[in-house]
Amino acid sequence: MATAISRLPDEKLSAYVQAYDGANRKKRTRTVLFLGIVAGLILLSGTVAEVDLSKLFGNFGKFFGYFDRIFTFDSGPMMGRRVWTDPVEWFWGFSKWLGLLGDTILIAYLGTVLGAVGAFLLCFSASANMMPNVWLRGFVKRMLEFCRTVPEIVFALIFIIAFGLGPVPGVLAIAIHTTGALGKLFAEVVENIDMKPVEGCTATGASFSDTIRFAVVPQVLSNFASYTLLRFEINVRGASVMGFVGAGGIGQDLLEAIRKFYYADVSALLLLIILTVVLIDLGTERLRHALISREEGP
Structure with missing residues (x-):
């Protein structure tokens, strides 16, 4: 049985076509305007930064x-x-470099652990759903912003003045920066929890610490661990740079090789650092996926 397809009158159809074309024109106009603004900002940034394009492309081959x-x-x-x-000649200092690389990993590990503990203690006070006191919440947030805004290497230079050369300034610098970065991430995780267990604990008269322990931590622990593992991977790279200012680890030998133009040593040290970061990335990725899948359940 044939089905008749109704057709709108030309007047109504024309109105719809015009409306559709108008919507497309507005969309194209917004896109062009957005791209123009981005291009203008890029040019403005290049002008302020005194970027010389001829010099940039002329020396690109170097x-x-x-x-x-x-x-x-x-x-x-x-x-x-x-x-x-x-x-053998390329990695002539392998045993020495391996020890320094171990120092770098330990600096990153200890800094990550201290930073994660600090972030854990502060994140609940920075969460809107757990801390009703606006002033205290704002103070904690500003403190976390300060910790993650100041570059790690600046903290390292300050601590070197206080504690001298060695791994201690590197550990403290990474710990402070990690506290600020993880504190924000942890607070955002806490703000997205299911509040029903929290309300249940509060209704029974539980204290703030008990509510955190029994109603919040079980919901966020796997995410906290996942973010901490990710931060550890980042901190290994950061700990390598800490050595540039004398804060311990393999970075100090890398900087010396660069300054003295020991080109083969530079490539050997870079390769060791890259391989270490890759291995840590693969390991932490597996752990993160295992934690996430465990939280989601079968």
């Missing part, structure tokens, strides 16, 4: 030239040959 040099022996009997043709 960037790749440097990588060519760090993968070539520049002294000794292997001079002029690629570093991978003699791995």
Whole structure:
């Protein structure tokens, strides 16, 4: 049986077509306007930063030239040959570098643990659903903002003046920055919890700490652990840079190799750091997925 398809009168159809075309024009206008604003801001940023495009593109090849040099022996009997043709000569300081790399990992680990503990203690006071006192909540949030806004290397320089060279300034710098970063993430997780268990604990007369322990922590623990593992991976890279200012770890040897133009040593140290970060990334990724899947259940 044939079905008749009704057709709108031309007057109504024309009105719909015009409305559709008008909506498309407005959308295109907004897109062009947005792209124009972005382009204008880029040009403004380049002008303020005094970016010289001719100099940028004229020296761009030197960037790749440097990588060519760090993968070539520049002294000794292997001079002029690629570093991978003699791995023993390339990684001549492997045992020493491995120890420094271990120091870097330990600095990142201890800084992450201290920072995670600080973030855990402060995040509940920074959460709108757990801390009704606006002034206290605002104070804690501003403190966390300060901790994560000041660069780690600035904290490290301050602590070096106080404690001298070594791993202690690196640990403290990473711990403070980690407290600020994880504190914000933890607070956002707490603000998205189911409030029914909290209301139940409050109705029974439970204290603030008991409410946190029995109603909040079970809901957020896996996310807290996941974010902490992710931050540990980030802190390993940060701990490598801490060595640039004498805060311990492998970064100090890397900076020395760069300053003295030991190109082969630069590539060897960079490769060790990259491989370490990759391995930590793979390990923490598996742990994070395991924690998330455990929270979601079968």
